Amino acid sequence: MLIHACCAHCAAYTISHWREQGYDVSAFWYNPNIHPYMEHEQRLEAMKALTTQLKVSLIVSEGYEIIDYFRQVVGHEDERCRHCFQMRLLRTSEVARERNLSAFTTTLLISPHQKHDLIREIGASIAEATGVEFLYADLRKRYSDSRHLTKPLDLYRQQYCGCVYSEWERYANIQIK
Numbered sequence: 001m002l003i004h005a006c007c008a009h010c011a012a013y014t015i016s017h018w019r020e021q022g023y024d025v026s027a028f029w030y031n032p033n034i035h036p037y038m039e040h041e042q043r044l045e046a047m048k049a050l051t052t053q054l055k056v057s058l059i060v061s062e063g064y065e066i067i068d069y070f071r072q073v074v075g076h077e078d079e080r081c082r083h084c085f086q087m088r089l090l091r092t093s094e095v096a097r098e099r100n101l102s103a104f105t106t107t108l109l110i111s112p113h114q115k116h117d118l119i120r121e122i123g124a125s126i127a128e129a130t131g132v133e134f135l136y137a138d139l140r141k142r143y144s145d146s147r148h149l150t151k152p153l154d155l156y157r158q159q160y161c162g163c164v165y166s167e168w169e170r171y172a173n174i175q176i177k
């Protein structure tokens with residue numbers, strides 16, 4: 001199976017969860033939403049360090065497709081998370097299919113800060129369209145366990161979800177419509 005990884009800290013427990021279910025797990029990095037570029041690179045470096053530690057193969061989508069991300073969200077920022085999830089999960093399912101992997105999921109399902117039901121809905125609709133099974137688990141109760149797993153590794157830890165809008169919300173303590 002292929003696990004879309006949003007960050008090392010959400011990936012740590014998620015990877016062990018699916019391994020415990022008996023899956024042969026690979027991780028996939030595709031997060032064009034993360035702004036700015038150096039923030040993207042720091043989070044990717046943390047993910048590489050984690051997967052080396054866990055001995056999990058990490059597939060990295062090369063490049064930085066932030067222009068595609070903005071083309072999806074500009075003009076309908078209130079729906080930006082839907083477009084963001086759609087982009088990332090669709091690419092994950094396509095890569096899974098190319099590599100003959102039978103299922104995909106995302107580490108976003110462990111975060112209590114994400115729109116959980118929306119992720120589930122989008123994952124299911126992509127599965128129907130691509131024929132690659134979307135594996136769902138509500139891991140939100142294990143969010144702090146995942147962070148405890150990465151604490152000794154001293155990995156870069158982000159302070160906001162990813163996009164420039166979420167960075168603005170985080171530091172200005174506001175909610176963008």
Ligand code: SF4
Nearest residue numbers: 080081084161162163
């Ligand atoms: S808030 Fe997070 S999930 Fe929503 S669009 Fe921004 S980066 Fe994506």
